[in-house]
Amino acid sequence: DVKVTQSSRYLVKRTGEKVFLECVQDMDHENMFWYRQDPGLGLRLIYFSYDVKMKEKGDIPEGYSVSREKKERFSLILESASTNQTSMYLCASSGIWSEGLAGPKEGKNIQYFGAGTRLSVL
Amino acid sequence: AQSVTQLDSHVSVSEGTPVLLRCNYSSSYSPSLFWYVQHPNKGLQLLLKYTSAATLVKGINGFEAEFKKSETSFHLTKPSAHMSDAAEYFCVVRSIKAAGNKLTFGGGTRVLVKP
Numbered sequence: 001d002v003k004v005t006q007s008s009r010y011l012v013k014r015t016g017e018k019v020f021l022e023c024v025q026d027m028d029h030e031n032m033f034w035y036r037q038d039p040g041l042g043l044r045l046i047y048f049s050y051d052v053k054m055k056e057k058g059d060i061p062e063g064y065s066v067s068r069e070k071k072e073r074f075s076l077i078l079e080s081a082s083t084n085q086t087s088m089y090l091c092a093s094s095g096i097w098s099e100g101l102a103g104p105k106e107g108k109n110i111q112y113f114g115a116g117t118r119l120s121v122l
Numbered sequence: 123a124q125s126v127t128q129l130d131s132h133v134s135v136s137e138g139t140p141v142l143l144r145c146n147y148s149s150s151y152s153p154s155l156f157w158y159v160q161h162p163n164k165g166l167q168l169l170l171k172y173t174s175a176a177t178l179v180k181g182i183n184g185f186e187a188e189f190k191k192s193e194t195s196f197h198l199t200k201p202s203a204h205m206s207d208a209a210e211y212f213c214v215v216r217s218i219k220a221a222g223n224k225l226t227f228g229g230g231t232r233v234l235v236k237p
Contacts, residue, residue, distance in 0.1 A: 040131060042212055042227035090165065111225060113166040
């Protein structure tokens with residue numbers, strides 16, 4: 001079974017603090033993603049990484065940065081937390097997309113999610 | 123650019139009655155489409171996916187979805203709702219041209235199942 005583990009389920013931080021959210025996957029996936037989930041908005045992509053030390057901005061990168069020093073670990077960093085960053089943060093991982101996969105290999109195309117970290121910034 | 127619209131933010135059904143969750147997508151290329159489910163305090167779990175094979179896709183827990191290109195729709199259905207189906211459901215699109223396996227999520231539909 002694929003396992004994506006987020007280090008904290010709940011975090012409470014103060015405005016201006018530096019916050020680290022950690023995510024680890026055990027499937028040797030190339031791709032890793034950070035989303036935030038807000039009511040009525042679904043999931044919005046913050047950043048993703050397709051290889052070690054590689055990253056690309058998603059749809060809402062402002063106020064965030066990421067780090068991927070090892071293939072299995074992807075960190076989301078809030079340099080100076082603000083109240084509008086109070087949200088649920090979800091990490092995901094997947095293999096490299098390939099067309100025509102079938103059977104057990106089909107799983108490479110699927111994004112697998114962690115349980116989420118609910119962050120409150122006061 | 124691709125987008126996904128889930129037409130209902132909330133759906134309420136009685137146990138044993140059919141469930142219909144509506145989803146329309148927009149994509150410049152042939153899309154891959156997914157439905158994910160999120161139970162309270164849990165991560166997202168894949169229900170089913172469409173990737174240009176059969177247009178009627180069967181997923182886990184008795185759910186199925188039909189890809190209709192002419193209507194740009196991918197509605198999710200289940201013939202008979204169970205209490206355990208109470209959750210939030212997300213329709214998701216991946217464009218074939220999307221770099222790095224990026225997905226676009228709909229706003230979600232929260233399903234309430236009444237006894």
